[in-house]
Amino acid sequence: MKNFKFNSKLKTPxxxxxxxxxxxxxxxxxxxxxxADFKGVIGKTLADSKEYWPEPVKAPTGAPNVVWxxxxxxxxxxxxxxxxxxxxxxxxxxxxxxxxxxNFHTTAIxxxxxxxxxxxxxxxxxxVSGFSHTILSAGFPGWDGRIPSDxxxxxxxxxxxxxxxxxxxxxxxxxxxxxxxxxxxxRWPTGKGFDHFYGFLGxxxxxxxxxxxxxQAHIKPDGRHLNELITDKAISYxxxxxxxxxxxxxxxxYAPGAAHAPHQVEASxxxxxxxxxxxxxxxxxxxxxxxxxxxxxIPANAVLPERNPIITEWKKLTPDQxxxxxxxxxxxxxxxxxxDHEIGRVVNYLKESNQLDNTLIFxxxxxxxxxxxxxxxxxxxxxxxxxxxxDEKNLESNLANIGEIGTAxxxxxxxxxxxxxxxNSPFKNWKQDxxxxxxxxxxLIIFYPKGIKEKGGIRNQYSHVTDILPTTLEIAxxxxxxxxxxxxQDIIQGSSLYTSLNNAKAESLHKIQYYYIFGNRAIYKDGxxxxxxHPDPFTLLKAAGKNQAPTPSNFDNDVWELYNLNEDFNxxxxxxxxxxxxxxxxxxxFDEQAxxxxxxxxxxxxDVLARRIHNPSGDKNQNLQELIKQATxxxxxxx
Numbered sequence: 119m120k121n122f123k124f125n126s127k128l129k130t131p132x133x134x135x136x137x138x139x140x141x142x143x144x145x146x147x148x149x150x151x152x153x154a155d156f157k158g159v160i161g162k163t164l165a166d167s168k169e170y171w172p173e174p175v176k177a178p179t180g181a182p183n184v185v186w187x188x189x190x191x192x193x194x195x196x197x198x199x200x201x202x203x204x205x206x207x208x209x210x211x212x213x214x215x216x217x218x219x220x221n222f223h224t225t226a227i228x229x230x231x232x233x234x235x236x237x238x239x240x241x242x243x244x245x246v247s248g249f250s251h252t253i254l255s256a257g258f259p260g261w262d263g264r265i266p267s268d269x270x271x272x273x274x275x276x277x278x279x280x281x282x283x284x285x286x287x288x289x290x291x292x293x294x295x296x297x298x299x300x301x302x303x304x305r306w307p308t309g310k311g312f313d314h315f316y317g318f319l320g321x322x323x324x325x326x327x328x329x330x331x332x333x334q335a336h337i338k339p340d341g342r343h344l345n346e347l348i349t350d351k352a353i354s355y356x357x358x359x360x361x362x363x364x365x366x367x368x369x370x371x372y373a374p375g376a377a378h379a380p381h382q383v384e385a386s387x388x389x390x391x392x393x394x395x396x397x398x399x400x401x402x403x404x405x406x407x408x409x410x411x412x413x414x415x416i417p418a419n420a421v422l423p424e425r426n427p428i429i430t431e432w433k434k435l436t437p438d439q440x441x442x443x444x445x446x447x448x449x450x451x452x453x454x455x456x457x458d459h460e461i462g463r464v465v466n467y468l469k470e471s472n473q474l475d476n477t478l479i480f481x482x483x484x485x486x487x488x489x490x491x492x493x494x495x496x497x498x499x500x501x502x503x504x505x506x507x508x509d510e511k512n513l514e515s516n517l518a519n520i521g522e523i524g525t526a527x528x529x530x531x532x533x534x535x536x537x538x539x540x541x542n543s544p545f546k547n548w549k550q551d552x553x554x555x556x557x558x559x560x561x562l563i564i565f566y567p568k569g570i571k572e573k574g575g576i577r578n579q580y581s582h583v584t585d586i587l588p589t590t591l592e593i594a595x596x597x598x599x600x601x602x603x604x605x606x607q608d609i610i611q612g613s614s615l616y617t618s619l620n621n622a623k624a625e626s627l628h629k630i631q632y633y634y635i636f637g638n639r640a641i642y643k644d645g646x647x648x649x650x651x652h653p654d655p656f657t658l659l660k661a662a663g664k665n666q667a668p669t670p671s672n673f674d675n676d677v678w679e680l681y682n683l684n685e686d687f688n689x690x691x692x693x694x695x696x697x698x699x700x701x702x703x704x705x706x707x708f709d710e711q712a713x714x715x716x717x718x719x720x721x722x723x724x725d726v727l728a729r730r731i732h733n734p735s736g737d738k739n740q741n742l743q744e745l746i747k748q749a750t751x752x753x754x755x756x757x
Contacts, residue, residue, distance in 0.1 A: 181280070181595060183468075184479075184590055185464070186235070186482075187372045188231075188373040188485055189376060190228060191489040192377050192454065193541035193543075196454060197483050199563065200413065201411075203409075205451075205458075206458040209461075216479070220561070220576060221579060223560070225485075226550055226558045227486050227635050228486060232485065233265060233291050234583045235583045236273070237270070237271055238587030238610040239611045240584060240632070243608070245260060248636070250294065252293075252295065254732075255731070256731035260717055267605045272369070273312045273371070274603075275587075275596065275599060276594075277312075280366070280367070284352065284369065285371040286352045287375065289319050292307075299335050308333055318330060327339060349460040353464060355368075356468075372461065372464065374460070382531060387452035388449045388452030392448060398433070398435075399447075399537055400425065403422055403540050414576050421544075422543065423545070423688060429494070429536045432536070443534055443537070446533040446534060446537065477566075480562065481563040482586075483560055486550070487547070487554075488541045489548065497516075497531065498515075498522050499519075499529050546688070554689065562581070564615070579627075580626040580628050585613050593619075630711065636723045637673070637676075638650070638652050639720075643707060647704075651677070653723075653724070678701060679694050680701045681693060
């Protein structure tokens, strides 16, 4: 080619085409070098050649449809399916015809739970120890909020094995920086294996005016409740798929914003609970305890933990306090019952279309324990980090605006802490408390008519949100892939629950599990658990409201506790002083697990509120409220 002269008069695209053609002619690029997977014959002529067409990918024969349902901010003692006083007839029916798992655990907060669920790996290992939001992520492997490609999702695995894959509702693990209509889209749901997505990318959204996305674009909502919108879309996805490919299995990930704040629901749902919580949160706890014992989801000798000292005994409240607090709970209950109703529409559609018997359904009733983010007084429109006023002023404001609770005007409606503890019965503490069963233990229902013989059975095996993915794969007859799109995959850390489906006495296969959420931390091994509480973010609200940096974190001051969950399932008897060697053993194990799963460096809420992370400019005066608003609403709202 040394005598070749490039024609400088040609326009750039023409130059490129000409050069490519010459290179192909000179070197025979791709002519006789077929793809490695090509199994035909390539001769000089068609007569000398043999075509090859790979077989279309098909799911294993008889593979079930799969539906994962993940609720948001629902405690163990809320749903009637697990003894709560809030009516959830759809969950009741699924549990009565399936299995109740009483010892199932989440991570204690939403984004880490979702990342662990979707990948079958610990949240730190997939880079989501915190969130994908700018203010809640940090430039370290366990904290950047960006799930790596070598940690493939359930949607990627199932799609590569002949499934169609759909997601509706809350996603929660797309970085804020990517969540605009300009992308990039590789960390949107459609970039993580879902054929279609309809919902919101952030952590929280207005239920009547959501930050709504379809596939790879923000769209304008039509004013209907988000629950109705995502249910309509889920059914339409399945209908369209079955019309085009009857019998082809599908995977539906249904994750409503409910029952996360804002608690918003039509009055007809909340008014159905008028007066039903007037007896208060103390009576609620006692009633739920009795109901849970009757159902068999807790030990017959279970005793409630003491009321949290920051919660006032109901009978000591003023009439005004009782009035507004009861209304908060009526709205929350209506919100949860309405959510159950919408999920029931999906289940009924599957039944009416003769698909339910071969559908595997997982229902995780909550991605963490009941939310403490409503503070002691409850919130309607005020942001929890921006109240900055006394309890008396907050009560006065809530009473004056009681009619807005649950409406479109209540943009941050959340119930008071007393109801969070009540709906977490029989456990202590709540969401974010990774050291406590109250933060991490949620009800799980598995429904699969084709594969579960016992109807209404109870299962007490220790399990974790990472276990749902390997359980799904084993039931579907699919092996975890070694590669996805040519990228070698990391190990799946969850343990399958398959052996427990038809054997109530099956061994618990999930032996070790760490927990970490912004300072609160724990380690579980074979029934023993050690945990340490860290200063609560709600003690830092005054500093946050004034945009001042809290004092430096000190993890060495945290006090570790020790519990034998085999004998003390709701952590009433601290054994740290009695068994110091066991405590030391578990603390060492936590350190090992933290290193293995990218938990270090330890980051807490003080680091967040002081803007010590993801703040390259070092601007301590950066508008904290705007960053919080971005994190709770979602970026890129174009409507």
